[in-house]
Amino acid sequence: MANTQKDFNNIVTSEIINAYIKRMSGESVSSIDSIEKLSALNFFPARYISRLNDGDKQKLLNIFNDCAKQNDFRKFIQVVETKVPGTLNRTLDGYIKEYKNFVNLPENKVIENFTYRDLYDSLDQSRIGRFIDRLFGMQNFRSMSKEKSDGFSGRQISRILSGLYFIKDEFDSKKDRFEHFSKLQDLFLEKRSIVDHFKKKDEELSKEFFKNVEDMGINSRQIQDVLVGGDSKDYALNRVDFFETTSIEDLEKIAELDEKMTSIVAVPFIKNLLGLSNNEGFKDLNELNPRQLKDLETLLSRKEGDTRAIIMDRLAKFSNVIENVVDKTYNNFSDFIKRSDGESLFSKEEITDEIVNALAEQGAFAKETVQDFAYAATNITLNNDLFINKFEKEKISGLNKDFASIDDGNICYIQLEGKVYELNGLNAVESEPGIYTLPSESFEEMKNKLASIYGVSFENIDSNDIKIGINPLAENFLDIAVEQEKLNTKNADEKVSEENQNNYTNQDVSTQSQEIKVQDKTSSNSYAMPSSSGFTIFTGSEVYLEALEEARKRVREYILTGRVEFINKESVDSQDVNSVKELAEGSQSGLESVEIEENNDEISEGDIQEEGVQEEGNIVEGAQDEDARLKEFIPYKRDLLDHANYEPNETGQDSEEATRNEDDASLDGAEETMDGAKNDVAESTQVNDLGSGNTEETTELEANSSNDEGVTELEKQKLEKKVEELNKRFIIGQSPANVIEYSDGSKIVVFSKDGKDVGMFYGSTKGSRGKRVGARDLKRIKAELENMERQNELAHKPEDDGMEM
Amino acid sequence: MVRKIDYSFKVLEEILTFKKYENREQIMAVGKAMLDIAEKKDCKEEYKEIYRDAYKKLDSLTYDEMKEIIDILNPSSN
Known part of the structure; x- marks a missing residue:
């Protein structure tokens, strides 16, 4: 397996090494006085260091210390490879070999074709432990069983994670070949005991770990989800398959989904x-x-x-x-x-x-x-x-x-003058089967309670003003179980009639006796209003x-x-x-749709639009809101480039020229892209139409958009909301576009929508009108973008200053 | 390797698709309003920088270019 110095240079940064050494030993760099100490720190596994002769060891240490003084370990790697040829290659080869041994690769198995399933199948608990042991020289990690993992020291865990951190970078640099290795890390981290241990032992260390994970571009929430997901083998198998069939982006989507929408x-x-x-x-x-x-x-x-x-x-x-x-x-x-x-x-x-x-x-x-x-x-x-x-x-x-x-009949709801009061402890008694009676003294008791609880005086009411009910969940209990009955005898006859119609047996209660009778309703399906003077309690x-x-x-x-x-x-x-x-x-x-919007207070014919109408461009404002909201759930898939060097064209460029070049709009591929873009959007945002709403609001916006600033208050409010949403999204990490700028001033912006590249914008400072780039060019330009990124990275790498020994 | 993401394009996209525009001035007005809102927000300076950058990018575009982008982002809007 070919490994180059460049590969290794790309992997090992001074930050990593510094962090590594500090974590390993807590020793300062200056105290590294022997190459063996380095190997003891697993900077280089001892078995590889041992392959060096004494002279090479000394050279290596000298280089290390020189570089350490300058805190530049990148240089160290570069110089080492120059001065002690083969050292690092051998080291890296060793890692690869270990890895192959670890996964028990058949000799004829091409590692490039090695799937994570292969990896998993080759694993068991002891093998994981052995892998860590062999890779990091940690004799105590032969078993990664949960029981034993509890005994890990914070330092040991730190070493493991640092090692994984190191290796993750190493293999990330060869992502094509070792993509599955990052999944190994997931599998390893899946051992919740480690994190449990982390959490128990050292909260700060845990934070550091997750920060590191984030720094590596891994969504820590995703890992946390894995970590708390369970540890049975079946689960793990599913997990493996899940990882194998699900991209990081998709995982993030799901995590996002979970977060945003709740399970x-x-x-x-x-x-x-x-x-x-x-x-x-x-x-x-x-x-x-x-x-x-x-x-x-x-x-x-x-x-x-x-x-x-x-x-x-x-x-x-x-x-x-x-x-x-x-x-x-x-x-x-x-x-x-x-x-x-x-x-x-x-x-x-x-x-x-x-x-x-x-x-x-x-x-x-x-x-x-x-x-x-x-x-x-x-x-x-x-x-x-x-x-x-x-x-x-x-x-x-x-x-x-x-x-x-409740079922003692002691929780009552009383309606007086349109208000409902809860009053309990009245101790209604089932005086006869199905009939509950409130003792006479309870009326005073009730009034006193109401007064004390609600601060309302009921001195002037009598039992005819009150209806008492039980069971707050009864339908219309306001109307049924609790009834305000201000009309006492006035409509008594009529009400009695109604009561009879409803098969409702009701018992009048004498005000003088202060007795309340309650009827258990057993036969009627209707809770029609019992009508009577006096109290009626259902229970x-x-x-x-x-x-x-x-x-x-x-x-x-x-x-x-x-x-x-x-x-x-x-x-x-x-x-x-x-x-x-x-x-x-x-x-x-x-x-096609019924408009549904949170703030949509009106429904009009315009809210119900035929698809055809919308295709003609009758897009209402709400669609964009809805679209923006949806995008929260649709992280963009593509890799994102560093736009640090992007500089926009001059302000207000060449509108005349743009007009002059109007004909250029029909450039190759424009039509194709237009169609493609339309299709893409139509496909992926089919439901966008559904969320459209606020026709009136849109009209209002448009009608009011001619104020001094050109932005209405309503629009400002919406913008305010958008800013809040965007600010939240910045944390998550999405970008709609990549940009490429050529030396002649022209630029290409690749816009993504709903996770897909839907079109490219091409413009030039030399005045040509912007045009879309054909979809067929998408791949080519993306490759070009990636190439530029690589060149940019290389250009920013520190040069080997040829430091002498 | 952690890549830096230029969120200003996202902001730019939001501005351009915020509503139907009739001219460049309207777009710039919305862009400016968003920038002003962001500037007043109690948020990280980096976030504000994103809006500034987005406005800068927006300002670099002609109306035709803006329309092109809008059309790309939302072909049915025109």
């Missing part, structure tokens, strides 16, 4: 695509096995473009819908489930979870379009489990420690169960309402609901 949304969606129930399979997207990934690919292969980009697109859309549905649902529903302390009985997460589960069960996530999905959201059936579980939980813990449990398990059922319907209703509000306006009557439903249904037979 609450993403996992059910993917499971649904794969035909898995929500209770089986992976719990985290990183656990997707290769087969599942391939299935995903297959499922989505009918779509052109980046498969994962499509997933991201759809998830982003769906997430948006869910988020809004949840918001509306929660906001509405939570009013009904607030406790006296203001805390909601259900968390937003619980509501979200329930909604998402219901959607997943219905296959909503597999819907092709967002409006189909939104429509499905109006038809979900929530599972009672949420409420039952919550109820049970609350029953145990008690809504309030001062109050008794008992039957009521509870029915209440749950009604609560379920209630949630569904709010989802429906929320959905409609979300699309259109705050309140909407049933006709409107039906209209929207029809629109959604209609969309399946031709309408």
Whole structure:
């Protein structure tokens, strides 16, 4: 295997060596007084140093120390190779040989064709340990079993990681041949015990490690995901395959997905695509096995473009819908489930979870379009489990420690003058089967409690003004289980009639007796308003169960309402609901989208656009917002170049010339690229259309865009948002373009969209109009860019100053 | 090797696709507004430098060039 000095020079930087030595020994460079010490530090493994004769050793040490004084170890490497020919090559050959031995490569096996699967198959725990042992000369690492790894010292771990750091660079420089080696590092790092150890022993060291990892261009989150993912062999095998079939970019996408959208949304969606129930399979997207990934690919292969980009697109859309549905649902529903302390009985997460589960069960996530999905959201059936579980939980813990449990009938909700009060501990007694009675003294007790809890005086009310109910989850409990009944005897007859119609047995309660009777409702499916003067309390398990059922319907209703509000306006009557439903249904037979935007308060015909119209250029502002948002989930794939030397053309260049050269616009390839670009964008952003919205807002923007600065306040707000989004994205690392500038002043900018190069812009300071470069040239120019980068790197390498011994 | 990423192109892209433009002045106005917003933000100086760089790049383009890029980024916008 040919290895050159240049290779090694590229690998070993002074920073690495310095860090290496410090980590290895804590010794200063100046204290390195023998080559053996260097070898002891594994700067050079002893077995290779031992191959040198004494003279070469001394030379090597002298060079080392000379360079150390100048803190320039790059020079050291260069000089060593010059003065002690073959040393480093032998060393590097040794590494390679070790590696080949380690993986137990057959002699005739070409390492270039060696897959990670081959590597993994050749490994076992002891081999990993042996590898580390042999590679780093660490006698204590023969076993990498979890048990033993706990005994690693911080220094030992530091040495391992430093070694990996070193080797990673080494093999990165020969990435084509040793790409799989970085995966070995992943496998190694997968041993969570090491990091556990790190975390336990030395937080700072851990931080340093991850910083180093980041410095190496590896997403530490990705590694952390690996590290916490588990350590069973099956898992590891899946992990191996996963790494083998998934690019770093894709991993980052997934990590990004996980971070941005939360697994609450993403996992059910993917499971649904794969035909898995929500209770089986992976719990985290990183656990997707290769087969599942391939299935995903297959499922989505009918779509052109980046498969994962499509997933991201759809998830982003769906997430948006869910988020809004949840918001509306929660906001509405939570009013009904607030406790006296203001805390909601259900968390937003619980509501979200329930909604998402219901959607997943219905296959909503597999819907092709967002409006189909939104429509499905109006038809979900929530599972009672949420409420039952919550109820049970609350029953145990008690809504309030001062109050008794729910099914004793002691938690009551009282509505007075339109407000609902929670009042517990009234100790309703089941005076006869199905009838609960509130002792007469409880009325005063109730008033006192209300006054003390809510600070409201109820001196002037009597029992006829009050309705008391139980079970906050009952549908319309405001209306049913708790009823404000200000009209006492006035409409009594009418109400009694209504009550009878509803099969509702009701018991009037005498104000004088201060007795409250409660009827257990067991037969009616309706919670029509009980109507009477006096108190009515509903309780008992039957009521509870029915209440749950009604609560379920209630949630569904709010989802429906929320959905409609979300699309259109705050309140909407049933006709409107039906209209929207029809629109959604209609969309399946031709309408391409229903506009869905967080801030979209209006829905208009313009919001529902036929695809053809959009193709004609009727792109609304929201599409760009949506697009920008989607891009967050679609990191660009391509390698990014250093644009440090880029200098833009002169300001305001040659518009006249540009016009003169208008005809040049039809240059070779322009049309092709145009088409290609259109296709690319159309393919990868099919759902962009769906997110378009804010037609009115756009109009408003345009209408107001003629102020002094040319930017409206609304636009400024949007820009403000964009800046915030961008600032977040800077951390992640994306770039839409590479640039190349020629000595004649012309430049080429390669723009990427959704992870793909969609076109190139070519311009010249000499006045020719910018033009697109044909797609066929894309490859050639990319190669040129890479070549320039290489040359740039070489140009910045320090020259060998021929330092003499 | 960790490569330095020039994010100013991303900013440039955001500016160019922010809305439909009718002339260069409109684009520059949006670019300037974004730059001003970024300058006022409480964020790293490096981030602000990105916006400055993006504005500089933007300013180097003719309207035709800007339109070309917009068309590349979003062919259906015209």
